[in-house]
Amino acid sequence: MLKDSPFALLQFYATAPYSCSYLPEQLARSQVATPSNMVDTVVYSDLVRAGFRRSGIFTYRPYCDACHACIPVRIPVETFSPSRIQRRTFARNAELIPCEKPLVFSEEHYALYQRYQSHRHAGGGMDNDSREQYAHFLLQSQVETRLMEFRQNGELRIVCLIDILTDGISSVYTFFDPELAKKSLGTFSILWQIELTRSLNLPYLYLGYWIRDSQKMAYKAQFKPLEARLFGNWQTMDDALLSLPFQTTPSQFD
Numbered sequence: 001m002l003k004d005s006p007f008a009l010l011q012f013y014a015t016a017p018y019s020c021s022y023l024p025e026q027l028a029r030s031q032v033a034t035p036s037n038m039v040d041t042v043v044y045s046d047l048v049r050a051g052f053r054r055s056g057i058f059t060y061r062p063y064c065d066a067c068h069a070c071i072p073v074r075i076p077v078e079t080f081s082p083s084r085i086q087r088r089t090f091a092r093n094a095e096l097i098p099c100e101k102p103l104v105f106s107e108e109h110y111a112l113y114q115r116y117q118s119h120r121h122a123g124g125g126m127d128n129d130s131r132e133q134y135a136h137f138l139l140q141s142q143v144e145t146r147l148m149e150f151r152q153n154g155e156l157r158i159v160c161l162i163d164i165l166t167d168g169i170s171s172v173y174t175f176f177d178p179e180l181a182k183k184s185l186g187t188f189s190i191l192w193q194i195e196l197t198r199s200l201n202l203p204y205l206y207l208g209y210w211i212r213d214s215q216k217m218a219y220k221a222q223f224k225p226l227e228a229r230l231f232g233n234w235q236t237m238d239d240a241l242l243s244l245p246f247q248t249t250p251s252q253f254d
Helices: 041-049 084-092 107-120 131-138 185-199 215-222 239-243
Strands: 011-014 030-034 053-055 058-062 071-076 097-101 145-152 155-164 168-176 204-210 226-230 233-237
Touching: 041 155, 084 185, 107 131, 107 155, 107 168, 131 168, 155 185, 168 185, 185 204, 185 215, 204 215, 204 226
Parallel strands: 168 204
Antiparallel strands: 011 030, 030 058, 053 058, 071 204, 071 226, 097 145, 145 155, 155 168, 226 233
16 A cells, blocks of 8 residues: 555564553554655645644554554544534533644643643653653644633633644644543544544544553544444444454554
8 A cells, every 4th residue: 555655655664562451461563654844734644644644753553573552543524423422522622722733832832731641641751751851742733733721711721732734633642730620622523523524624533542451542532433444444333343453464554
C-alpha cells in the first residue's frame, strides 16, 4: 500500500522497542514517516487515513512485534447521533466560549497542562514535562493546526489542538481543568469538534487510537457510530467488533 500511495517518496523506519504507555508490561514500537519536512497537510491527511498520527513533527503509527491492540478510529460526523448523556453534557457547558489562539507558548496554557497531567496521568511521565517538552509535543506543526481555548466567565477551562485535514479534523490533544470532573469537559470537547467538522463540510473526526483494554481509551467507544481501520479498510465498529481482542497480525496495518 505504501509503495503506491501519494506519499511514496517518504521513507519509513521502525523504532527500537520501548515501554507501552497504555498496556502495562507490554513493549511497543512505532513506524515513523520521514523526512518530516515532506509531511505537509495533504500528505499528512493521507497518512492519517492509513492509520498514522503525529506528536509534534513526529509522524508515526503503532508497529509492535507481538501486540496490535491500537486501532485507529474516526467518527463519521453526518451519521453521529449523540446519546442523551452527551446532549446533556453539551448543554451543561453552553457557557464555554471558544477562541482560536496562535500556536505559541502560553504560561497559562502550560500551567493548566501541568495540573491536568498531575491529576489525570500522574506517574505517566508527561506530568513532569518541561516547557520545552510541552512545546515540542503540542506547538510544533507542519500542517494546518488550530489551538483552541475555552473560557467560562474569563477562566480558562479547556485547551485543545486540532489538525485540519483534507477529509476531516484530527483531534491532536485536549487538556482541561481536572477539578471540574462533573462537567465532562473532555466529552464536551469532542462534541464541539464534531460540530466544527460538520460546519467545515468535512466528513470525519479522527480520534487517534482506541485500545479495548485501556481505560484511558474507553471513552472513544461512547461516540457512535465509530469507524475503525482494520486490515487496511475503514469499517463501522458494532458491539461485536468493540468486544473483540484485537491481537491480530501486522496485516491490519497494510
